[in-house]
Structures are given as structure tokens and as C-alpha cells.
Amino acid sequence: xxxxxxxxxxxxxxxxxxxxxxxxxxxxxxxxxxxxxxxxxxxxxxxxxxxxxxxxxxxxxxxxxxxxxxxxxxxxxxxxxxxxxxxxxxxxxxxxxxxxxxxxxxxxxxxxxxxxxxxxxxxxxxxxxxxxxxxxxxxxxxxxxxxxxxxxxxxxxxxxxxxxxxxxxxxxxxxxxxxxxxxxxxxxxxxxxxxxxxxxxxxxxxxxxxxxxxxxxxxxxxxxxxxxxxxxxxxxxxxxxxxxxxxxxxxxxxxxxxxxxxxxxxxxxxxxxxxxxxxxxxxxxxxxxxxxxxxxxxxxxxxxxxxxxxxxxxxxxxxxxxxxxxxxxxxxxxxxxxxxxxxxxxxxxxxxxxxxxxxxxxxxxxxxxxxxxxxxxxxxxxxxxxxxxxxxxxxxxxxxxxxxxxxxxxxx
Amino acid sequence: xxxxxxxxxxxxxxxxxxxxxxxxxxxxxxxxxxxxxxxxxxxxxxxxxxxxxxxxxxxxxxxxxxxxxxxxxxxxxxxxxxxxxxxxxxxxxxxxxxxxxxxxxxxxxxxxxxxxxxxxxxxxxxxxxxxxxxxxxxxxxxxxxxxxxxxxxxxxxxxxxxxxxxxxxxxxxxxxxxxxxxxxxxxxxxxxxxxxxxxxxxxxxxxxxxxxxxxxxxxxxxxxxxxxxxxxxxxxxxxxxxxxxxxxxxxxxxxxxxxxxxxxxxxxxxxxxxxxxxxxxxxxxxxxxxxxxxxxxxxxxxxxxxxxxxxxxxxxxxxxxxxxxxxxxxxxxxxxxxxxxxxxxxxxxxxxxxxxxxxxxxxxxxxxxxxxxxxxxxxxxxxxxxxxxxxxxxxxxxxxxxxxxxxxxxxx
Numbered sequence: 001x002x003x004x005x006x007x008x009x010x011x012x013x014x015x016x017x018x019x020x021x022x023x024x025x026x027x028x029x030x031x032x033x034x035x036x037x038x039x040x041x042x043x044x045x046x047x048x049x050x051x052x053x054x055x056x057x058x059x060x061x062x063x064x065x066x067x068x069x070x071x072x073x074x075x076x077x078x079x080x081x082x083x084x085x086x087x088x089x090x091x092x093x094x095x096x097x098x099x100x101x102x103x104x105x106x107x108x109x110x111x112x113x114x115x116x117x118x119x120x121x122x123x124x125x126x127x128x129x130x131x132x133x134x135x136x137x138x139x140x141x142x143x144x145x146x147x148x149x150x151x152x153x154x155x156x157x158x159x160x161x162x163x164x165x166x167x168x169x170x171x172x173x174x175x176x177x178x179x180x181x182x183x184x185x186x187x188x189x190x191x192x193x194x195x196x197x198x199x200x201x202x203x204x205x206x207x208x209x210x211x212x213x214x215x216x217x218x219x220x221x222x223x224x225x226x227x228x229x230x231x232x233x234x235x236x237x238x239x240x241x242x243x244x245x246x247x248x249x250x251x252x253x254x255x256x257x258x259x260x261x262x263x264x265x266x267x268x269x270x271x272x273x274x275x276x277x278x279x280x281x282x283x284x285x286x287x288x289x290x291x292x293x294x295x296x297x298x299x300x301x302x303x304x305x306x307x308x309x310x311x312x313x314x315x316x317x318x319x320x321x322x323x324x325x326x327x328x329x330x331x332x333x334x335x336x337x338x339x340x341x342x343x344x345x346x347x348x349x350x351x352x353x354x355x356x357x358x359x360x361x362x363x364x365x366x367x368x369x370x371x372x373x374x375x376x377x378x379x380x381x382x383x384x385x386x387x388x389x390x391x392x393x394x395x396x397x398x399x400x401x402x403x404x405x406x407x408x409x410x411x412x
Numbered sequence: 413x414x415x416x417x418x419x420x421x422x423x424x425x426x427x428x429x430x431x432x433x434x435x436x437x438x439x440x441x442x443x444x445x446x447x448x449x450x451x452x453x454x455x456x457x458x459x460x461x462x463x464x465x466x467x468x469x470x471x472x473x474x475x476x477x478x479x480x481x482x483x484x485x486x487x488x489x490x491x492x493x494x495x496x497x498x499x500x501x502x503x504x505x506x507x508x509x510x511x512x513x514x515x516x517x518x519x520x521x522x523x524x525x526x527x528x529x530x531x532x533x534x535x536x537x538x539x540x541x542x543x544x545x546x547x548x549x550x551x552x553x554x555x556x557x558x559x560x561x562x563x564x565x566x567x568x569x570x571x572x573x574x575x576x577x578x579x580x581x582x583x584x585x586x587x588x589x590x591x592x593x594x595x596x597x598x599x600x601x602x603x604x605x606x607x608x609x610x611x612x613x614x615x616x617x618x619x620x621x622x623x624x625x626x627x628x629x630x631x632x633x634x635x636x637x638x639x640x641x642x643x644x645x646x647x648x649x650x651x652x653x654x655x656x657x658x659x660x661x662x663x664x665x666x667x668x669x670x671x672x673x674x675x676x677x678x679x680x681x682x683x684x685x686x687x688x689x690x691x692x693x694x695x696x697x698x699x700x701x702x703x704x705x706x707x708x709x710x711x712x713x714x715x716x717x718x719x720x721x722x723x724x725x726x727x728x729x730x731x732x733x734x735x736x737x738x739x740x741x742x743x744x745x746x747x748x749x750x751x752x753x754x755x756x757x758x759x760x761x762x763x764x765x766x767x768x769x770x771x772x773x774x775x776x777x778x779x780x781x782x783x784x785x786x787x788x789x790x791x792x793x794x795x796x797x798x799x800x801x802x803x804x805x806x807x808x809x810x811x812x813x814x815x816x817x818x819x820x821x822x823x824x
Contacts, residue, residue, distance in 0.1 A: 010619075010621055010634075011621065011623050011632070012434075012435070012438070012451065013438055013447075013448040013449070013450075013451065014438055014439065014442045014448070014590065014632075014634070015434075015435040015436060015437070015438035015439030015440070015442065015448075016435075016439070016592070016623065016632065017435065017623070018430065018431075018432050018435040019430075019431065019434070019435070019451075020430055022424075022427075022431070022453070023424070023427040023428075023429065023430040023431070024427060025427070026424075026425055026426055026427035027426065027427030027428075028427075030426050030427065035425075036425040036426070036427075037425070037454075037455060037460070038425075038452060038453065038454050038455075038460070039424065039425065039431075039452070039453035040450060040451070040452050040453075041434070041450065041451035041452075042449075042450050043449060043450075044621075048449070048450070052450075055467070070600060070622060070624065102799070105777070105779065105797075105799055105800060106779070106797055106798065106799055107797045108599070108602075111601050111602070111605055113601045113604055113605065114601050131801065152624070154801070154803075154804075209426075209428060211428060275715075277694075280698075280701075281697050281698055281700070281701025281702070281706075281710075282689075282694030282695065282696070282697030282698040282701065282713050282715065283694065283698045283701075284694070285693050285694030285697075285715045285717075286692075286693055286694040286695045286698045286806075288693070289692075289693025289694065289695075289715070289717065289767075289806075290693070290802070290803060290806070292767075292768070292769055292770065292802055293770065294693075294717070295717050295718065298693075298717050299717055299718050299720070299721055300714065300715040300716050300717040300718060300721040300725075301693075301694055301713070301714070301715035301717075302712065302713070302714055302715075302725075303687075303694065303697045303701070303712040303713035303714075303715070304712050305697075305701065305706070305707050305710050305711055305712040305713075306707065306711050306712060308711070308756070309711055309712040309755060312754070312755075313712075313714075313725070313754065313755075342724070342725065343721060343724075343725075344720070355704075356704070357704055358704065358705065390702070390704055391702065394698075394701075394702070
């Protein structure tokens with residue numbers, strides 16, 4: 001089964017927006033054994049849409065489009081779809097109810113423009129979009145599937161997960177088995193060196209891909225074939241070997257995040273956490289509180305961006321700050337202890353570092369970071385030397401701190 | 413003059429890599445008045461490359477390809493190019509000298525594989541790639557230009573800047589003028605309603621696009637034609653009208669962000685900010701501190717995720733919390749005042765809301781949010797009713813709070 005992705009919108013063609021939808025969709029399609037043969041970005045133009053649909057239909061069995069479904073006048077995808085499928089727009093009550101529900105929840109009134117979004121091609125099966133006003137639309141033509149979705153990433157993603165992927169999966173017979181192992185704190189090439197013998201021992205039907213992100217390298221194993229049981233068993237065996245080989249780097253699998261895993265451990269052990277953040281500027285607290293229910297194990301944070309606040313709010317001695325500097329083991333120890341006392345939390349994370357681009361010195365170059373983690377077991381500290389990029393230093397510091405806490409919690 | 417971009421590589425089609433090259437190339441082409449009509453990602457396959465080149469030649473005058481030029485065996489672009497342009501590979505001394513130079517600088521010896529990279533199609537003009545082993549290749553066919561470049565972003569970028577863009581610029585006469593206005597706090601359809609007369613008054617050569625993101629709608633005006641001066645003047649006039657029409661919603665232009673603009677205002681006025689965050693969990697502080705140099709106007713934050721911390725650290729009366737609740741005007745007022753006092757900052761933001769998915773009630777459904785902003789001018793508060801999605805409620809609260817502060821700072 002072959003698929004094509006068509007992304008519609010002038011914003012892609014003038015380079016204002018990077019098309020991240022396609023990569024996500026391609027990854028999801030691959031996971032269910034559907035191969036993507038082409039990704040095409042085109043303009044919000046009637047003729048461009050029609051010819052892209054026709055061309056894609058000559059190459060693929062499944063054609064997924066995103067974009068061009070907003071309420072404003074630059075959105076003409078629906079009319080092009082009507083022409084392509086020889087159908088007309090009709091009012092859809094379910095789509096309208098969904099629009100009304102969304103607007104009510106925001107205390108807004110439905111405008112005429114929004115009402116028009118409930119007009120959809122008669123020939124399609126509408127897919128309920130609980131996150132937005134434009135429904136997804138599933139068409140069939142010459143035994144091929146065409147699905148049109150909005151371009152807003154989270155709307156597209158929920159439509160894909162709830163409707164499109166399950167619908168396509170049921171039409172496909174060959175099996176693909178995936179497992180993705182998440183590692184933290186080790187670079188791609190070092191990791192590759194450590195697991196080279198294991199990698200060479202993989203049978204031909206299991207492929208390995210390295211998927212690096214700042215601070216995290218994902219290892220994805222993909223096996224394909226007819227016998228689902230056999231594929232599962234083979235992949236599981238190789239993953240088990242990997243866990244034996246590099247236990248210190250693996251923190252989770254699949255869609256796990258460090259903030260979720262750490263939160264789960266805190267909840268299980270009935271412990272509260274607080275964070276004292278300098279260089280991360282609240283990013284660790286943000287990651288933790290992005291998880292629903294985090295108030296059950298997170299008390300809060302002090303972002304101490306100035307030495308004055310480190311002293312006044314966290315009780316770090318002015319002498320500690322002047323003798324050792326804000327980025328030092330002594331300071332993060334004192335930050336963690338002061339925080340733990342005033343917040344009354346069993347666990348604490350304190351970080352202080354030079355995120356850059358300014359503020360570095362020969363002794364402490366940009367990227368130098370100290371982290372302290374307190375748990376009922378005691379205090380651990382660690383120094384890291386990250387890179388020169390501010391955003392990535394903030395992200396890496398947060399991941400390293402959460403991983404230190406995770407390791408401590410596992411050993412409680 | 414119309415262009416198409418073809419990116420070649422299986423890594424794009426399995427979602428392993430997000431195609432960032434195309435957006436950059438499209439932006440550069442637009443700046444010199446060349447309109448991109450399609451971006452296509454295809455596999456490293458002979459037939460896919462040949463048919464993509466042929467199709468693109470039917471739509472565009474300039475066809476730029478990236479990828480598929482590495483030394484390993486999955487790279488077959490050069491052979492496909494030879495077939496397409498009816499030519500053959502020949503040894504190119506300049507390309508080989510460049511390969512030798514690069515290898516010497518890394519203390520490596522040239523392998524047979526690398527030597528083969530100096531074999532290029534006889535019909536092309538080679539473009540020297542000082543950053544890598546694969547040269548760019550400039551072809552002409554039927555009065556159209558085809559350029560093949562490596563996919564490594566910094567190699568492609570230097571080839572574009574040094575050779576391709578100057579070469580194309582000299583062939584082009586038409587001009588494109590863009591301006592993007594950023595609005596906050598108003599949905600796409602409401603905005604469209606408010607500016608419908610203005611939109612209808614736009615001359616035919618100026619196009620308007622709505623580019624929505626959570627909490628922000630960008631309005632992009634694009635004018636194309638021969639007379640650069642006239643285009644600039646026309647676009648500026650229409651933008652000026654827009655500023656008159658919806659001043660309360662416009663916070664910036666182009667690549668501006670609210671955190672940058674607010675930071676700039678704080679710095680200009682010599683004021684310090686601190687934030688007291690409940691539902692945003694540190695996200696406002698994170699946005700502010702993602703800007704380099706923010707320590708010059710940001711003191712820090714208290715993330716008060718529990719009532720206990722709101723009381724103990726921010727000094728909110730237990731009575732206020734029990735009578736009015738954590739999500740109330742009284743509480744955010746007290747949070748802002750308590751924070752301002754203990755942090756010694758001239759400006760303060762305090763937010764408290766129900767981010768969801770849990771915690772809502774009939775009185776205060778998920779999405780209910782109170783924001784208080786203190787400046788030397790005094791205190792303002794506002795209630796918002798956002799939606800049901802946790803991540804977006806956090807983002808919208810942060811943007812609304814920064815925009816409230818921005819408005820206050822402008823009126824100081």
C-alpha cells in the first residue's frame with residue numbers, strides 16, 4: 001500500500017512555515033506498514049489542488065491532504081474537492097453542532113463564516129474534529145482513499161490518530177512491528193560505538209534507525225513481514241539485549257517523556273517535588289506541569305534569575321555566591337536545600353548554568369551547568385558541559401536534571 | 413518566473429528528517445521575486461527522480477533539487493541527471509581538487525568512493541562546493557534552469573548564496589513584496605469580520621493570507637509586479653490602514669514574538685519584571701528567559717502550584733483563597749502584590765486558571781483564567797475563558813498575560 005501526502009498553503013511556498021506535518025504523517029503511516037512515495041506542497045489554488053490530486057492518484061492508493069480548510073476566503077480546498085469528486089457542498093448538522101460546541105465553550109457566538117465551515121462535500125464521510133471547526137473528509141474514488149484534513153498540527157494529529165490511521169490500518173495486510181527505545185545523556189556516535197556488535201547481530205528483517213533530538217537519541221527497530229507473532233518475538237528479544245547492554249542510558253520507550261516518567265515515579269512513591277531554576281528559567285517546571293495531574297506531586301518552583309533572588313527567596317548565603325559564583329556546586333546545593341525547606345517538598349531540583357550566548361568565561365564557558373537533586377536518600381550533584389546554543393542548553397539542562405531525579409527515585 | 417523545489421531522499425519519506433531546506437530556499441527565492449509553485453519530496457529512485465524532473469519542467473522555469481549526491485550507493489541522482497539531460501559522467505579536475513583539499517584539511521586520505529564524486533555530467537556547469545565533496549550542477553534545457561545541490565543544509569545554503577541566487581537574480585525582472593502583521597487575542601473568524609471592508613478594498617495585486625497559530629493570527633500581505641517602489645508604497649499604505657483599524661490586536665510584525673517585544677519595552681523603560689504563575693507552571697518565565705539578555709529586566713518567578721505555596725511564598729491570605737478560590741480576581745491580585753513586594757520588581761504578572769483536563773466546575777469551567785498585571789501605573793486584571801486543551805490553555809494564558817503587560821508598558 002502506497003501513500004502520498006499533499007500539503008496545501010502558500011505559507012509553505014514562501015518559506016514562512018516549515019512543513020512539520022508531513023514528517024509526522026509519514027512516520028505514522030510507516031508504522032502501520034504504508035509506504036509514502038511522495039510529499040507535495042502546493043499553493044491554495046484551484047488548479048494546483050486539482051492536478052496534485054489527479055497526479056497523486058496515479059501513483060498511490062492513499063492520498064492525504066492537509067491545509068486550506070480555514071473559514072477565511074483564502075481557503076478554497078473544499079470547492080476543489082467538490083469538483084474533483086463531482087459532488088457539491090451540503091450543510092452537515094454534526095459538523096455545525098461541533099462548531100457551536102467549540103464556540104460555546106469559549107463564550108463566543110458563531111459567525112456566518114463559521115457556519116459555512118459546516119458545508120461539506122456530499123460525497124465524503126465527515127471525520128469529527130473535536131479540536132477545531134473544520135471536519136476531516138474521507139473520500140473514495142477508483143478504489144483509492146483520499147482524506148482531507150486541516151493544516152493546524154494538533155487538529156491534523158487528532159484526526160489522524162482517531163480516524164485516519166485506524167481506518168487505513170484495517171485495509172492493510174502486511175505487518176510492520178516497531179519499537180522505539182529512548183536514550184538520554186549520550187551522543188549518537190558514542191551510542192553507535194557502544195552498540196555496534198549488537199547492531200551487526202540484527203537479522204536482515206529488522207532495521208535500526210538512529211533518531212537524534214537535542215539531548216535525546218531514539219533507537220527505532222522496525223521489522224516487516226507476514227508473521228506478526230514472529231516479528232514481535234524477534235524485536236522483543238533484540239530490545240531485551242539492548243536493555244542489558246546500555247541500561248544507564250535508557251529512560252523509556254515510544255512516546256514516553258522524561259517529565260511523564262519522573263511524575264509517575266513521584267506519584268507512586270507519594271513524594272512532592274519543587275524546582276529552583278536559574279539558567280532554565282522555569283522550563284523544568286513547565287515540562288513537569290505540562291502533564292495533567294502534576295499538582296499531585298509538584299509544589300512549585302522558584303525561578304531565581306538574579307543573585308538577589310537566590311539569596312532572598314532561596315536563602316543562598318551571599319558569601320557562597322561571591323566566593324564560588326552563581327554557577328557552582330555550592331550554589332546549587334544551597335538552592336536545593338533552601339527551596340526544600342521553604343516549599344516543604346521531599347524532593348528538589350536546583351540548576352544553575354550559563355545558557356549563553358553571553359556570560360561565559362575561560363573557567364566557565366557557555367554551556368557550563370551545575371545540577372543538584374535532593375531526595376529522601378540525600379543529595380547528589382553533577383556538572384555538565386553542554387554546547388553554545390541557548391535554547392538547546394536550556395533543554396539539555398532540564399532533561400539531565402529530570403534524568404538525575406529519575407535515577408535517584410528508581411533507587412529509593 | 414516560477415520555481416519548483418525537489419528534495420530527494422528516503423529519510424524525508426519515512427519522517428526521519430523534517431525538510432527544512434525547502435522553506436529556506438523558498439524564502440530566498442521569494443525575496444528575489446521568484447515564486448515557488450510546488451515543493452516535492454521523492455525517494456532516492458531513478459524513475460521517481462526522472463518523472464519529478466519532467467513534471468516540474470512542465471510547471472516552472474527554474475527547478476532546484478537537493479539531496480541524493482552523497483558518496484554511498486543509495487545516491488543515484490547523478491545517473492538520473494545524465495539520463496534526463498542525455499549526457500554522460502566525466503572526470504572534473506576542479507571538483508577533484510576540492511575533494512582533495514577538504515580531505516587534507518581533516519587529515520584524511522581520498523578513497524575511491526570520494527574520487528567518484530568528481531565524476532559529473534558533461535552537460536552541466538559545476539558549482540564549487542567549498543563545504544563538501546559534492547559540487548552543485550547547473551543545467552539548461554528548453555530555456556529552463558535546473559540546479560542540483562547536496563542535501564546537507566549548510567552546503568546547500570552556501571551554494572545557493574554564492575552561485576544559484578545571484579545567477580537567477582540576473583535572469584529575473586519581476587518583484588515580490590511581503591509584510592506580515594501579528595495579532596493576538598482575537599480568533600481568525602472574528603478578525604476576518606472586523607477587517608472585511610479593508611480586505612475588500614485591497615487592489616488585485618495585493619493578496620492577503622490568514623496564518624493562525626494557537627493564540628496568534630498572522631496576516632500576510634503579498635504584492636507582486638514589476639515596480640518595486642510602487643509595490644512597497646501600496647503595501648505600506650494598506651498596512652497603515654490596518655494599524656488604524658485594529659490597533660488593539662496588533663503586537664508586532666514579521667518574526668517578532670511577544671516575549672521579545674515585551675522584553676524590549678521593559679529594557680527601554682528600565683523596569684524589572686517578575687511572574688507569579690499557577691496554571692502556566694513556569695511557561696511565562698520560560699518564554700521570557702528564552703530571550704538572550706533577559707536577566708537585564710527579569711528577576712524571576714514563583715510557580716505556586718499549590719495553595720500552600722501561594723500563601724507561604726506569595727503571602728496570599730488563606731481567607732482569600734478559601735472565600736474566592738485559587739482561580740479568582742482576588743487571588744491573582746494578591747499574588748501579584750505579594751510577588752512584587754518580595755521580589756522587588758516594578759512590574760509583576762500573576763496568573764491563575766484551570767488548565768484542564770480536570771479541575772473544572774459549572775461556575776469555573778476548564779479554561780477559566782484570571783490575570784493580574786502590575787506596573788508603576790497601577791494594577792489591571794482580566795478574566796479569560798479559553799478552551800479545553802491543557803497545552804493550548806497554558807500557551808494562550810502566557811500570550812494574553814504578555815500582551816496585557818505590553819499594552820500597559822506602551823501607555824506608561
